[in-house]
Amino acid sequence: MNPRARHTFLAAAIGFVVFAAAGSLATYLGVFADAGAPRESEWQRDFWNSHPKAEQAFEDENWKKAERFYAEVERLLPHDPTSRFQRAMALANLDRTDEALEELRLAVEFGWADTERLSTDPAFVSLRRHALFDRLLDLAKRIADESTVVYVPKSLDPQTPPPLIVTFHGLGENPHRHIQSWTAIADALGLVVAAPRGLKRTGGRSDVHSFGWVSESKRQGRADLTPYRNRLDESIALAKQRIGIDETRVILAGYSQGGVVALALLVDTPKRFCGTVVQAPAHLSRTVDEWKQAASEQKTRSYVIVHEFDRLRPAGEEIHQAMSRAGFDTRLELVPKTDHELPLNNDALRLGAVRFVLGLDGSPP
Numbered sequence: 001m002n003p004r005a006r007h008t009f010l011a012a013a014i015g016f017v018v019f020a021a022a023g024s025l026a027t028y029l030g031v032f033a034d035a036g037a038p039r040e041s042e043w044q045r046d047f048w049n050s051h052p053k054a055e056q057a058f059e060d061e062n063w064k065k066a067e068r069f070y071a072e073v074e075r076l077l078p079h080d081p082t083s084r085f086q087r088a089m090a091l092a093n094l095d096r097t098d099e100a101l102e103e104l105r106l107a108v109e110f111g112w113a114d115t116e117r118l119s120t121d122p123a124f125v126s127l128r129r130h131a132l133f134d135r136l137l138d139l140a141k142r143i144a145d146e147s148t149v150v151y152v153p154k155s156l157d158p159q160t161p162p163p164l165i166v167t168f169h170g171l172g173e174n175p176h177r178h179i180q181s182w183t184a185i186a187d188a189l190g191l192v193v194a195a196p197r198g199l200k201r202t203g204g205r206s207d208v209h210s211f212g213w214v215s216e217s218k219r220q221g222r223a224d225l226t227p228y229r230n231r232l233d234e235s236i237a238l239a240k241q242r243i244g245i246d247e248t249r250v251i252l253a254g255y256s257q258g259g260v261v262a263l264a265l266l267v268d269t270p271k272r273f274c275g276t277v278v279q280a281p282a283h284l285s286r287t288v289d290e291w292k293q294a295a296s297e298q299k300t301r302s303y304v305i306v307h308e309f310d311r312l313r314p315a316g317e318e319i320h321q322a323m324s325r326a327g328f329d330t331r332l333e334l335v336p337k338t339d340h341e342l343p344l345n346n347d348a349l350r351l352g353a354v355r356f357v358l359g360l361d362g363s364p365p
Contacts, residue, residue: 084110088107089124095126104133110177163250168254184347280305
C-alpha cells in the first residue's frame, strides 16, 4: 500500500482520530481526500509528495533528509506544531543549534505542549543549556493549561470597542495554531479574535496539542450544546477582559468540524451574533423550521466557503441553501482546485467574508 493510501486508510479506520505523533497533519487535510482521486489539488499533491518522505527519513534517523522534507511540509503548513517540532529535532541532531531553537520556538508558539518530551528527548541535550529553552518550556506548560487564545492587534484604540470573531478550529487542531490563520484579518480590519480549544484531545498519549469538538453529552438525541456555550462564553469574557468589545458585532467562525459548532451556536442563540463565517463545514442536522426560527429572531449575515475537490463541499452547499431559504442573508464562495485545505489565498477569502458580514463591502443590508 502506498504512503497516501496507508495514511487515508488508517485515519478512516479509527474514525478520523489522529493515529501517530504527526498524524494531526493527516487529520487536518488528508482524511477527506480519496487516495486515488484524479481531482487532486496541487497543494495535496505536494503534501503527499513530501510528508511521507519526511516521516520515513525521520524514522531512519536520516536527519539531513528529514530536515529538508520537513522544510517542504512547513512551506505547505507553516503553522503546524508537529512538523516544526520534528524539524527542530532533525536540526538539533545535525548540531544546527540556533536553527533548532528557532524551530522549537515556533512549534511551541503554534501549540506544541508536550513538556515531558521537551524535557527528556536526548536530541535537545545541547539546547537545554540555552536560556531560550527554559522560556519555551515554561511557555509550553502555560499553553497546556490554556483553553482559549485571544489575539488583539497592537493598533487597536482601546477607547473604541472593536468587533470580535470567535473562531472554532477543525478536528486535530489547537487554538494556538488555528488563530494564526486569522491574525492578518484582525490586523486589516481592526478586530479581536478569540479561539477556544476543542472539548477533548484527538491524538494519542504523546499528542497533547490536537483537539476536536465531539461532545459525549447528548440531549434529545443531539450533542448537548452546553459545553460549546461554555467555551463561547469564556472566549467572549476573556476578550472583554483584554480590551473590551462591541457586543453587537460578534461573529462566529469555524473551519470544518469547527464550522458545525459555529452554526449550531448560531441556531441556538442567533440574537447574540451579527453573522457567521464558515469554511469547509461538515454536515449540520437542523430542520427547516429551526433555521426559519433562528432567522426570524435575527437575520444575520453568513458567508460559507467551500472547496471544489473537498468531499465536504455538498454539506457546505446544503447549509448555504438551507440558510438562504430560511431568510438569512448568505453568500457562498467556491474555491477552485482545492481540497480540504487552507488555500494560498485564504487571507483574502476570509477578509472578503468578514467585510460582507460586517457590512463593510458596500452591499445593501
